[in-house]
Amino acid sequence: MENNKDNQKYPIPDLSYLRDMTDGDEESLKEVIAIFLDEAPRLMKLMKDSADSGDHDSLKFSTHKLITQLTYVGITSVIPDVKLINTGSSKMSDLKERVDRIIKVVEQSMIYLRTLI
Numbered sequence: 001m002e003n004n005k006d007n008q009k010y011p012i013p014d015l016s017y018l019r020d021m022t023d024g025d026e027e028s029l030k031e032v033i034a035i036f037l038d039e040a041p042r043l044m045k046l047m048k049d050s051a052d053s054g055d056h057d058s059l060k061f062s063t064h065k066l067i068t069q070l071t072y073v074g075i076t077s078v079i080p081d082v083k084l085i086n087t088g089s090s091k092m093s094d095l096k097e098r099v100d101r102i103i104k105v106v107e108q109s110m111i112y113l114r115t116l117i
Contacts, residue, residue, distance in 0.1 A: 010108045014074035015116075021072070030117045036073045037110060037117070043069070044103050047085075051099045056090045063089075075109045078102045 015029070022028035043066050050059035063086035070079055081098050089095055 010105050011077055012112055013109050014076060017074060018072055032072055033113050033117050036069050037113060040066070040069060040106060040110065044106060048099055048103060051085075051089070051095050059089045060086055070106070073109070073113060075106055078105045 018029055018032055022032065043062050046058060046062040047066065050056070050062060063082050067079060067082050067086065070076065070082065078101070081102055085092065085095065085098060085102075092098065
């Protein structure tokens with residue numbers, strides 16, 4: 001029951017940018033989604049590990065890559081937080097909380113994206 005409540009908190013990914021980018025080709029769209037589903041868990045783990053250890057260089061690397069991928073697959077609600085981490089993680093008092101929120105939103109969005117491929 002709690003998962004249903006969590007799903008309602010987060011918007012469904014907006015695939016309009018990806019559809020435009022792929023000229024509406026469903027196979028290309030599915031391929032981009034599959035690549036995201038493969039790469040995002042590694043980037044999120046790197047982001048989490050980097051935040052936990054205070055490695056701001058690795059955090060900048062992972063968030064930079066994540067911004068692009070999130071844009072492609074329409075998980076835009078967390079992009080402002082990812083950008084904020086990318087540019088100023090060393091000054092953030094709530095860094096770990098923001099990272100955890102980003103991960104939660106992305107993981108919920110990935111559940112939806114998996115249904116499309």
